[in-house]
Amino acid sequence: MKKLTFSIVAVFFSFLVSGQSLQVEIEGNATFDNSLFTISEAGNDFPASIKSKAAIYISIVNYNYLDKKNNKNNKWNIEINKADLIWDDNLKLEAKRKGKGHNSGKMGHSNIQGGSNFQVITNNGIEFFKGKGEIENIPIKLKLSGFSVTMGAKDFETNIVFTVYDKW
Amino acid sequence: MNTIKIKFAFLSIGILLFSNHVFSQNDEVSARFSLPRIALIDIEPAVDNSIYFTIVPSNKSGASPQVKETSNKKLWINYSSALASTQNSRSIFAEISEGVLPEGISLFLETSSFIGSGKGNMGQPTDKISLTNQPKAIITDVGNCYTGDGINNGHSLTFSIDISDYSILYSSEESTFTILYTISDY
Numbered sequence: 001m002k003k004l005t006f007s008i009v010a011v012f013f014s015f016l017v018s019g020q021s022l023q024v025e026i027e028g029n030a031t032f033d034n035s036l037f038t039i040s041e042a043g044n045d046f047p048a049s050i051k052s053k054a055a056i057y058i059s060i061v062n063y064n065y066l067d068k069k070n071n072k073n074n075k076w077n078i079e080i081n082k083a084d085l086i087w088d089d090n091l092k093l094e095a096k097r098k099g100k101g102h103n104s105g106k107m108g109h110s111n112i113q114g115g116s117n118f119q120v121i122t123n124n125g126i127e128f129f130k131g132k133g134e135i136e137n138i139p140i141k142l143k144l145s146g147f148s149v150t151m152g153a154k155d156f157e158t159n160i161v162f163t164v165y166d167k168w
Numbered sequence: 169m170n171t172i173k174i175k176f177a178f179l180s181i182g183i184l185l186f187s188n189h190v191f192s193q194n195d196e197v198s199a200r201f202s203l204p205r206i207a208l209i210d211i212e213p214a215v216d217n218s219i220y221f222t223i224v225p226s227n228k229s230g231a232s233p234q235v236k237e238t239s240n241k242k243l244w245i246n247y248s249s250a251l252a253s254t255q256n257s258r259s260i261f262a263e264i265s266e267g268v269l270p271e272g273i274s275l276f277l278e279t280s281s282f283i284g285s286g287k288g289n290m291g292q293p294t295d296k297i298s299l300t301n302q303p304k305a306i307i308t309d310v311g312n313c314y315t316g317d318g319i320n321n322g323h324s325l326t327f328s329i330d331i332s333d334y335s336i337l338y339s340s341e342e343s344t345f346t347i348l349y350t351i352s353d354y
Contacts, residue, residue, distance in 0.1 A: 024195050032201035042208035043246030043286065043317035056197055083196070093199060142199065149250040150288035152312040153205040163194035 021064040022076050024164040028056035030142055039149070049145035055098060058162055059136040068134070073111070075168045077130035082121045085157040093158065094118040094143040097129050101138035110135040118143050121160060130168055206250035209260060209351040211243055212319045219243070221329045223273075233337075235329045243325040245279070245307070247291075247351055248314040258310040260291065260351050261303035267345035272337035275299045275345065276328045279306045284321030288313025293323055303350060310351065 036050040060076055062068040080095060097115035115129030129138075142160075211217055220239040226232060249258055262277055269275055279293035289311025297304045307323060315322035331337055 021191065023193050026195045026197045028197070030197050030199035032199070034202060034204060037201070037204055039206060039208055039248050039314075041246075041317045042210040042248050043212075043315045043321055044248060045287075045314045046203075082199075144201065147201075147203060148287070149203075149206050149248050149314050150312045151203055151250070153203055153250045153252045155200070155202045157198060157200045159196045160199050161194050161196040163192050165192045 021062050021067040021071075022074060022164050022166050023061050023063060024078065024162050025059045025061060026056055026162060027059070027137075028054055030056055030160060032142075032144055037147075045148050045150075049143055052142040052144075055139040055141055057101075057137045057139055059101070059104075059138070060131065060134055060164055061104065061136070062134050072134075073132040074166060075130070075132050076164050076166050077168060078115075078128045079125040079163045079165065080119075080121055080128040081125040081161050081163075082123055083159045083161060084123065085159065086154075087156055087158050088146075088151060090146040090148070090151075091144065091156065092146040093121045093160070094145075095121055095128065095160070096141050096143075098139040098141045101135045104134035104136050110138075112138065125161075125163060128162070203250060205252055206248050207258060207351045207353075208249075209245065209247045209349055211325075211349065212246055212317075212321070213243075217241070217243055219327050221327075223329070223331070232334070233331065235331065237327070242319070243327075244319050244322045245325055245349060246315045246317055246322040247310065249288075249310050249351065250312050255353060257289075257308070258291075258351055258353055259305045260307040260310065260349060262297070262299060262306045262347055262349050263303040264299050264301050264345050265348035267343060269345065270338070270340050270343050272331055272333040272335070274330045274332040276330065277306060277347075278326045278328070280324040280326070282315065282323055285316035286314045286321060290315065291323075299345075299347065303348075306349075 030052060032050060033053050037046055039046060082093060096118045100110045100112045103110045112129060112131035112135060219241060222236050222238050223233050226234055276296050277299050278296040281293055282290040290313050291307035291310035293307055294305050297306060
C-alpha cells in the first residue's frame with residue numbers, strides 16, 4: 001500500500017513538474033483582404049507591398065499550475081516559420097510585433113523584447129521575440145510583398161507557425 | 169524502505185534531467201490571399217489626347233489634296249492584365265464609337281511593338297488596320313503583364329488618313345470621331 005501511494009504521488013508530481021509548461025495560442029486571422037490588391041492606373045503593377053488589415057494575437061499561457069505558481073517569470077522565446085501550401089518563391093511574407101500585449105492576471109508592463117521590426121518569415125524557424133511570464137494578446141502585423149500581375153489571378157496559402165521555447 | 173529511497177533518487181534524477189530539457193510547443197495560423205483578375209487599359213497622355221488631321225487642296229492644279237496631321241502627337245496604350253489560370257490570353261480592340269467618317273476617307277491605326285518599363289507576357293501588335301465602327305484587334309496574345317504607366321510605355325498608336333475614293337469626296341465641316349479601345353477575354 002505504501003509503495004502504491006508513493007507511485008501515485010511520484011507520477012502526479014512528475015506530471016506537475018515535467019509537463020510542458022508554456023503554450024502559445026493564436027487568435028485572429030491572417031487573410032489579406034482582396035480590396036488591398038488594387039491597381040490605381042492601367043499599366044501599373046500591384047502596390048509593392050501591403051499590410052494585413054487585422055492583426056493576429058499571440059498569447060503565451062502556462063497551464064502547469066505548480067510551475068505557474070513557482071516560476072512566474074518563466075523565460076521564453078517565440079520562433080516563427082511558415083509551411084507553404086500554395087506559394088511562389090517571389091512572395092515575401094514578413095511579421096512584426098506591434099505591441100506588448102498585457103500580463104496575465106497581474107499589473108504592470110509585460111516583459112517582452114524584440115520583434116518590433118518587420119522580419120521575413122522563411123520556411124526555417126527564426127527567433128521572433130522573447131519575453132517572461134504569461135503575456136496575452138501580443139498583436140502581430142503581417143506584410144506581404146513580391147506579388148505581381150505577372151503571376152496571374154491565383155490563390156496563395158501558407159501556414160504561419162509560432163513555436164514557444166522555454167529558454168532565452 | 170531502501171527500495172523507496174532508491175526510487176526517490178531515480179525520480180529526482182529524472183526530474184532534474186527533465187527540467188533541463190527545452191520544451192517547445194506551437195500553434196499556427198493560415199495566411200491566405202487571392203490575386204484578382206485584372207484587365208485595365210488606358211490611353212496616354214490621359215488629357216488632350218486628340219489627333220487632328222487637315223485635308224487641304226494642292227497648290228498645283230490636277231494634283232491630289234494633301235492630308236496633314238496638325239497635332240503632331242503620339243499616343244500610347246497602357247494596360248495591366250492578370251488572367252485566371254484557365255484563360256490563355258486577351259486581345260485589345262479598337263473601333264470608331266462616335267462620329268462618322270466622311271465618305272471617301274479611310275482612317276488607319278498602326279500599333280507598335282511593346283516598349284517601356286513593364287514586365288510579363290506583353291501582347292503582339294497586329295498589322296495596320298482600317299478603323300470602322302466594328303471592333304478590330306490591334307493587340308493580341310496579352311498575357312499576365314503590365315506595360316508601365318504613361319507615355320513611352322506600352323504600344324504607340326499611329327493614326328493616318330487616306331483618301332480612298334476621290335469620286336465621292338466632298339468638302340465638309342470638321343468631323344470628329346471617338347476611338348474606343350477595349351481589352352477583352354476573347
